[in-house]
Amino acid sequence: MPNIVDILKKIDKFFTPPVYVMSKKGDDAKADARLVTYYDKYSYVTEQYKVLRTNLYSLSPQSPIKTIVITSTQAQEGKSVTSCNLAYALSLDSDKKVLLVDADFRKPAVHKVFKIPRKPGFIEVFKGEADIENFIKKPVLDNLYIITSGTIISNPSEFLSSLKMKNYIERLKEKFDYIIFDTPPVINVTDSSILGAMCDCLLMVVRMGVTPKNMVEEAVTMLKHAQAKPKACILTGASIPFYYYYMGRYKYYYHYRYGYQGTTRRSY
Numbered sequence: 001m002p003n004i005v006d007i008l009k010k011i012d013k014f015f016t017p018p019v020y021v022m023s024k025k026g027d028d029a030k031a032d033a034r035l036v037t038y039y040d041k042y043s044y045v046t047e048q049y050k051v052l053r054t055n056l057y058s059l060s061p062q063s064p065i066k067t068i069v070i071t072s073t074q075a076q077e078g079k080s081v082t083s084c085n086l087a088y089a090l091s092l093d094s095d096k097k098v099l100l101v102d103a104d105f106r107k108p109a110v111h112k113v114f115k116i117p118r119k120p121g122f123i124e125v126f127k128g129e130a131d132i133e134n135f136i137k138k139p140v141l142d143n144l145y146i147i148t149s150g151t152i153i154s155n156p157s158e159f160l161s162s163l164k165m166k167n168y169i170e171r172l173k174e175k176f177d178y179i180i181f182d183t184p185p186v187i188n189v190t191d192s193s194i195l196g197a198m199c200d201c202l203l204m205v206v207r208m209g210v211t212p213k214n215m216v217e218e219a220v221t222m223l224k225h226a227q228a229k230p231k232a233c234i235l236t237g238a239s240i241p242f243y244y245y246y247m248g249r250y251k252y253y254y255h256y257r258y259g260y261q262g263t264t265r266r267s268y
């Protein structure tokens with residue numbers, strides 16, 4: 001019987017465990033405490049997102065990955081927090097222009113993390129009520145550009161699968177080095193599969209001790225059928241046992257990457 005690490009190894013070229021903690025310094029007018037990469041720029045957690053950033057380069061050295069869809073099997077696994085922190089970590093590289101798009105039109109969260117209005121957003125752009133240029137004129141936080149979701153709608157699939165969406169992505173690709181899409185879960189709705197087929201890469205958030213392994217397999221099969229490209233997994237909710245922390249992060253990575261049967265894996 002394969003365990004979750006074996007399954008992930010098949011999907012993956014790598015997986016990184018960004019351990020998440022709320023920033024204690026957090027909550028000024030620009031972002032809430034979930035944006036650890038902004039508040040605690042030199043912390044262990046930010047370092048994990050930077051490792052993820054480096055791993056993105058190595059996922060496809062021949063043709064650089066520009067458009068990235070972040071999804072997971074079900075609700076509340078860490079998609080939005082991962083999208084926001086990965087986007088901010090990517091934008092710390094001043095040579096790169098980074099755009100974060102809230103493509104979870106059912107349960108948007110990016111505007112809350114960055115404390116900006118949800119409307120107007122992408123839905124207004126689709127409807128012709130807002131100009132996309134207004135969102136990409138100036139960054140929202142430091143070097144990071146954001147397009148919020150806009151009005152909450154129950155069936156965004158028709159917007160997402162339209163030629164118009166494809167054209168927007170192509171246009172945005174000319175202006176940005178990275179575009180990160182925060183999306184809803186795979187199992188219940190098709191949004192992330194549709195977007196995944198239009199983008200270069202899809203990253204699956206897997207929450208340790210919560211995401212059932214059969215759901216990961218099911219989601220990956222669905223995504224592949226839809227021509228989306230699930231290239232790697234991001235583990236959230238990993239706890240660092242005290243002694244691992246003191247043994248140093250390299251040892252910690254080693255355990256994860258090579259399927260060490262340690263404390264953090266026992267929940268499976």
Ligand SMILES: Nc1ncnc2c1ncn2[C@@H]1O[C@H](COP(=O)(O)OP(=O)(O)OP(=O)(O)O)[C@@H](O)[C@H]1O
Pocket residue numbers: 018019020021034072074075076077078079080081082104107109184185235236237238
């Ligand atoms: N890396 C992480 N480790 C531990 N907890 C996390 C991590 N990332 C997010 N969380 C926590 O998990 C919960 C859900 O986070 P988030 O809103 O990012 O999930 P989501 O998958 O986007 O949810 P939804 O499906 O509702 O959009 C929040 O309480 C958040 O603080």
Ligand SMILES: [Mg+2]
Pocket residue numbers: 079080081104107108109
């Ligand atoms: Mg979310």
